Amino acid sequence: MTNVRFAVAVHVLTLLAHAQAPCTSAFIASSVNTHPVVVRRILGALQRAGLVTGQTGPGGGFRIAKAASKVKLSDVFLAVEDSAAPASHHPNPQCPVGRQVKGLVTDVGKRAEKAFLASLAGQTVEDLARVVRKKAGSAASC
Amino acid sequence: MTNVRFAVAVHVLTLLAHAQAPCTSAFIASSVNTHPVVVRRILGALQRAGLVTGQTGPGGGFRIAKAASKVKLSDVFLAVEDSAAPASHHPNPQCPVGRQVKGLVTDVGKRAEKAFLASLAGQTVEDLARVVRKKAGSAASC
DNA sequence: CTTTCTGCAACAAACATTGCTACAGATGCC
DNA sequence: GGCATCTGTAGCAATGTTTGTTGCAGAAAG
Known part of the structure; x- marks a missing residue:
């Protein structure tokens, strides 16, 4: 994957x-x-996905919208990324092999994506925050 | 994923x-x-990965290099794609939270990639070829 | 009504992907 | 040998995606 939206999120x-x-x-x-x-x-x-809330005006900014222990990393991924499945191609429609393969590859990709997301669903933002608190102290600043 | 190399492969x-x-x-x-x-x-x-062989000259072309039942789809993926893990970002090195998170996100991505590849490893080219033979007949042409 | 925020459109730069031309080199065949 | 048929690969244009940036409208607090 080339973009860094998930890491930033x-x-x-x-x-x-x-x-x-x-x-x-x-x-x-x-x-x-x-x-x-x-x-x-x-x-x-993230806001559209209901994970954070933003508030305008002085003293405003962003907050996390619910308990960090309820935010699975798969939720985060899906909020910022369309899909984790490999893209499909456009075979010659006259080729019977190509027609079949296209569908099969799509299925294979969806299954692999499911496994990918299931792995991410095994961890929450709270899990990461706990490690960070332990190793980096509780200062939120830079 | 935006490119179609895996599907084509x-x-x-x-x-x-x-x-x-x-x-x-x-x-x-x-x-x-x-x-x-x-x-x-x-x-x-695919050739560099040892999955196919190419031959120059008249009557040449490409062949599959080993039994289709020994070619896992994860081998195919790794042959044409660098990685399935989300890319990491470059946090402010002075931010203790950022430093920690970068490492954690990398680990999370690697675990998810492993799950993705494990899913692909559960199927071989022969599995797909079998379905195609059944549904599209044994004609290799277009 | 001014200051501090988000939300969003619009744009440039950098990069990735795909399709294409052109040509070097291998190989089989006459 | 000479020719036709292939792969291998460099180079280039077109397109699309991602990121950084400016500029501005609008919400909210004091």
């Missing part, structure tokens, strides 16, 4: 699980090492 | 498992519905 959620007060996109961006708008884009996706 | 190997004689890249390309050079690029990767 997990990073941000772990950060928010740590935090007491709402975090601004500028603060988060300095931890993630990117631009605040990039953070807002990813948090927009 | 599986398609081609199923085709080769069917075929009696070597197949030229032009023939394969007409089944896959793409350009012969694209086929040769992907078959180059």
Whole structure:
């Protein structure tokens, strides 16, 4: 996979699980090492998935929307990524082998994606936050 | 995933498992519905992985290098794709949370990739070829 | 009504992917 | 030998995706 949205999303959620007060996109961006708008884009996706809430105005920012122990990493993945399955191709429709293979490959990809997501579903943001708390102390800052 | 190399690779190997004689890249390309050079690029990767052999000259072309029942779909995936794990990002090195999370996300991704590949490893090219033979007849052509 | 935020559109730069041309080199056949 | 048929690979254009950035509308708090 080439994009880093999942890694950033997990990073941000772990950060928010740590935090007491709402975090601004500028603060988060300095931890993630990117631009605040990039953070807002990813948090927009997490918001649509019901994982975080954003509040405008002074003292506003983002909060995690529910207990970190209820946020599975598969939820995070699906919030920021369309699919983990390999893409299908477009075989010559006149080739009987090609027609069949296309369907089979799609099925194979879906099964593998399911296994991928099941692995992610075995861990929650809280699991990561616990490790971080232990090793990095409880400071939420940078 | 955005690229279709895995789908094409599986398609081609199923085709080769069917075929009696070597197949030229032009023939394969007409089944896959793409350009012969694209086929040769992907078959180059499969060749480096020891899954197919290519022969130059008249009457040449590509053959499957071993029994289709010994070619796991995970072998095919690894031959044409670097990794199935989500990419990592580059957090601010001064942020203790970011430093920790980066490592954790990498581990999580590797575990999920392992599950993904294990799912693919449960099927071989022969499994697909068998279904195709049943449903599409034994004609290798288009 | 000013300041501090998010939300979003619009754009540029960088990169990945695919299709294509062109050609070097291997190989079989006359 | 000379020719036709292949692979192998470099190079290039077109397209699409991802990321970083600017700019601005609108919500909310004091």
